[in-house]
Structures are given as structure tokens and as C-alpha cells.
Amino acid sequence: MTFANVFITGIGIISPVGTGVQENLEAIRTAKSGLRPLSLFPVANPFPAGEIHPDPGLGLDPDLPRTHALALRAAREALARENTPPDAIVIGVTTGGMPKTELLLREKNPHPDAYRWHGAGTVATCLARELKCPGPAFTISTACSSGAAALIFGLALIRSGIALRVLAGGADGLCRFTYFGFNSLQLLDPQGARPLDKNRAGMSLGEGAAMLLLVGAGPAPENAIARLAGGGLSCDAYHATAPRPDGAGAFTAMREAIIDAGLAIEDIDYINLHGTGTIDNDAAETTAIKKLFGKTIPELSSLKGMTGHSLGAAGAIDAAVCALGLEQGIVPANAGFREADPRIGISPRPQPHFRPLHRLLSNSFGFGGNNAALVITAPGETTSASRNFALPALRVRGSSCLTGAGGINPTLDKFISGNSAAGMLRDEEIVKDLPVRAIRRLKRLPRLALSLAAAAQLDAALKENPAAVFFGTAWGPLSETYDFLMKLFETKESSSSPTDFIGSVHNAPAGQVALWFQATGANLTAACGDYSFEQALLMASLFSPAGKFSIVLGAEETHPLFSPRLDASVAGDAVASDGGGALIVTPAEAESGTRMKSLFFSSGHNAGAAMASLVSALGGLEIIRGKYGVLFAGIPGADDARAREQMNIFLSLTGFPGPVIDYRRYTGQYAAAAAIASVLAVRLIANGKIPRSLTGAEDLVLEKKGILILGLGPQITAMEARG
8 A cells, every 4th residue: 555645653852952852842942052062082172062961872772882772762752652663664874883883993802793783774673673673674874864865765665555654764873983084074163063154164063863753644643743745865966075066956855855745836934954054065055945946935944053963863853853843833943143144145043933834844965965855744734646656667777796706797607607706806807997087086895886887887888877876785885984993093083084084984985976977866875784785776666767767786895804893794704705786777667678676675583474474475376486487595694594494484385496596605795795696687587597507407498487586684675587
């Protein structure tokens, strides 16, 4: 069942101005500032920051990193009046377990178990475990727009019928990595953030979390606080950190959000600004607003003079405040504003005031030019417009992969002969077809991503560049992250590399791909361990623009010191391996050509129930046996026993007669292996048969049957490749 109307029925929030909804509401009414000199860790001459006091653990597991504790606190408040867990969880983060990891690295702790909370995706999986969510746990990491992008993704999940009740939001904890990183870019204001002020000099870092329960319904339920009416995504494709001066990307995201909500520009009566207080960001955002709204600009303000900039949590905190302000009739203050900037020509109110609100726009922009905008309305303003939210298959127009064997042809040769393609290409092999200017300051992961993107485009032989980018990576750019922290510790936390900091965010490679293609559509990065590529493919299905091309890719680098501590599957593999795969796709408008489709996501902790749900979702025994000729199984080395138990249950439920291929035996053990498996499946579909070296018997002619690709372990996923 799909729903055009998605309502916010629960809110949980913890921020520098309060713990819980009531404290935050009171702070908004009184324009309370949460900025004070940083005290969480030692810093010479600390800048003002939005630090949460007391310790946000609030009696939770002391082993949890700060980000996880904040997220869990907000999630429990959002669900306080609910008797059942949500169907799915979506969270936007940037730091993940970094508040704990940076201490472990400084102490040179070698034990992998100590790093088990590092991954960005562990925040969502922690929430799913604690809240007993039986469905999938999704993670979006698009820098400072992560929380807003997570809400847009949650909206799409409900509209498409994948879930009915989604807990979505964002969380990030303060840590040395982000503090010293932004300081190295000289983006912190020593007097505290002053959004839109003539004398603004930068941002203030903050922390926090907000989680919103989204529910699909026809008319508004009685407990509806507001309606999440629409969302817009875009990419500047301009610079790794600086926004487009003309605000074109911000303009597109805002316009698309309003169109998605079925509203007109003049319907918006308040804009919640991204408004970080940096000179360039505030100027670009207000330029976009003036272009979109003309001379009739609604009231607007930024919260970041009160809360600081909480990175991945910011968009979710802003959305929560918008929903509460709409319900209570509060226009938040633009704290820190004193003198109008004539170069901007827009003056927000420095104090809160009270009046009825109906339709709000909330902006979030991040590194890599990632833009997200939300429209939130009163719950009674529903729509009855007939819209098609069905999840389409994606027609594959081109593909590429990189493994230890090389590109697609040597990798395919290894695979169809039954030999392993595991290993790591030398850097010069990865970049041999890329211009020097494109890779000069890039390290291994963004180089892998660019090489994959360029090769897939060449294979597609298209004159038109992809318009949108969807990227899956479990660990992000490890070389940049490790090098930044090592230099920071070697200098006793006095300096580090701004270039490494810029390149360390999970979505940095996707930003480089967008620059390469000048792709100004949606740009989303999924970061949920071994299932990141599967999530990126789902995002591509939900957000690929009709009539245009998108690129969906997954890539991972293996770092010699960092990876064995983070990924138990890598640590247990005989050969250090990395690489990835990429597909050029377009929404399938006809039953022609090779197609990829995302089919299923679930928690894998109850193997029997999950596999029964999978069989049902695939159409039952007869459909499965008639539709698929071979099964690719993704079995993570660190979860071998559980994954094989799940596989055995699936086989016993279906009696599947075809060959089962453990593709990680051929790719090596790393999180992006599913991307390579998808590319290999596409090529085998085109060839029309599976060779005997893989079947263990005779060649298998596929005829019209497809390949089912299962991800097994802590989560269960299913994709299909069909001709």
C-alpha cells in the first residue's frame, strides 16, 4: 500500500538548548543560546560550541559512543507513546563512532572488538537492536545535509509502500575530528555563530539528535503533529566544500521540495535556513531564496546561533523544531544577528515571535554540494492528488568494476573460469585512464570511485552524462581519515591537514563523481556496512530522474592498518582486497534490456521469520523457481555461520534447484563486494548462460531467467538482475 500523505506523529530531540521536546520548545520561546566554550576535551582557547550538558548518555550503555547515545535518547522519546516498533529506521550521520575511535587510535589500541561501533551504519543498527525494529536499518551520510536527506528517504519509503511507519532523523556527537577539522579550514567563529549578520565570521560546531516518527495515512491521524509534505535533493557539482555562489543547487532543492509537496512558491510562510554563519554559505543561500521567491520573501531564520551546527543532526533538529513551531505557532529567533549585511539584503528577526504557521520550508546543505530541502505543513493540509509512487526497475546501460584482477574484462575472465579476483590494484593501475588534474589531491577511495564512474560511462557509450549519483560505502575514505588523525596526534592536537579533512567525509567520493559528470541531481551516499551498495541501488530506484541517466556505484578501500580493526571480515581474509562496481541506469520504461531491481530489506536476527518474509516478498516458491536460474549469495566472512544458516533456511523453504554461488569467494572479503556481484550478474545475463566452472555441473542456459542476489548476515537484502 502506498500513501501520498506522510505525517509526523512522534518527535524526540536532544540539543544544546534542551533535553526533550518540552525543554527545546521553551528554549525556542525564549531564544536561549546553547553556545559556550567547548569543554568536552582539552583545547587551547576553545571556540564557542553547542555542547550538550550533562553527559548525553543519561544512564545508557557507557560503551556507546556519543553519537549513538544521542540518537537512542531522541529515538526513545519519539516512540514514547507507541506500542509497536517502527517498520524501518533511517538515520543521517557523519561522525558515527568517531568520538570513541579517535581515542582508540590515539591510544594505539589494536583490538578489533574495541572499534565495533566505528561504522556510520552502526548508529542505525544500534537503534534497530534497542528498539526491536524487525525491518531494515538505513544510513545516509551526506555531510551536513544527512538528517534532512534521511527524512526525504523515509518519506519515499512510505510513499513507495516499502514501509508504513519509519523512524527517521539524524545524530552527531562532538569530537576532536570535526572540531579540529573545521578549525583547520578556518571556518569557526571565535565569537559564536552569527547567521546572516554583517560581521559573521564562521560557524559554531554543535551536537545533538532528532528522530521523527513518520506514518503513512489517508486523513491525518489524531496524534499527527505535522505533515512531511515534500522533499527536494540536488547537488552543486561545483566544489568539495564551497557552495555555488549563484545558489543554483540550493534553488533547485527548494523548488523541487515545493513542487513535490504540491504547493506554489507563495504558499510558504516561513523558511528555516541552513544558515551556518559562514560568509559564503549564507550569501549563496540567500541568493537562491531571492531568486526563488522574488520580492515576496517569507519570514526566515537560522537556529545555528542557538544550537551550533550539529552536522548530520542539523537537518533533523531543524525539521523537528519546524514541526513543533508549526504546532505551537512559534517563529524561531535568528540568534546572533545584530546588523544587516547589505551584500545579502535580507534581515531575519533576532527574537522569536508568535503567529499561526501553515507551510514551512527547511534547508540543509553539506560538503560536496549536497542539498536537501523539506516542506512541512499543518497535518490537516492533506493531498488527494493521484501520483505513482511504485518502485521501478532500473535499466542498465553501462557497467564497470575494479578488483585485484583489474577492470571488468579480466575480472569476468577470472570469475567465469572459477578463479578468484581478490587482491588490491596498485594506485597507478586505478588511475591510468584518468587525467592528472582530476586526481591530484585524491587518495584511494575517491580514485576508485572516479575510475569506476568513467569506465561505466565509456561502456554505456552515451553522449549524455548521468544526472544523479548514488554511492554505497561502509567505511568511507579511510586513508584521509587515518592520515588526518595521525597528524593531529603527532602534533599533540595542534594541527592537521584540511585537505584530508575535506576528503574524509563518506560522501566525498560521490561529490567527486558529481564534479566529473557535472551531475546536479540527487547525490546520496549510503553507509551501512556490507549492505551499502544495496541501499544505494534502492535510493537510485526511488530518486533517479525519469528520462535521464544515473550512476549507482559501490566502492571500498582496504587500509593496511585501519581496515583490519574495523572490518572483521577483512581481518579474517587471507588476501587483502578492495575495489567496487558501477552501473549506469535509467528508470525502466519498457521490458527491454538488462534490468536491476531492489527487492527486499530486513533485519537478519530472526533468521526463520526473515527468510519466510523474503520468500513471500519474492512471490512464493513457484515464482522464485520459475523466475531465477542462479542465486548469488553474499556471505560476510565475519558472519559466516549465521549467513549459511539463513541460506539453508531459504533453500529449504523454496527447494531452489539452481546453483548457489558464494560470490565473496571470488571478489574477496570487503563491503563493496555486492557492487561487483551486481556487475558480474549483469554481464552474465547479457551472455545468457552460467559456465560449468561456476555451476559445478553443466553450463546453465538462463533463457529468460534472472539472477537473484542475496545479502546475508545481520541484515538480509535481495536484488535481481534480469534480461
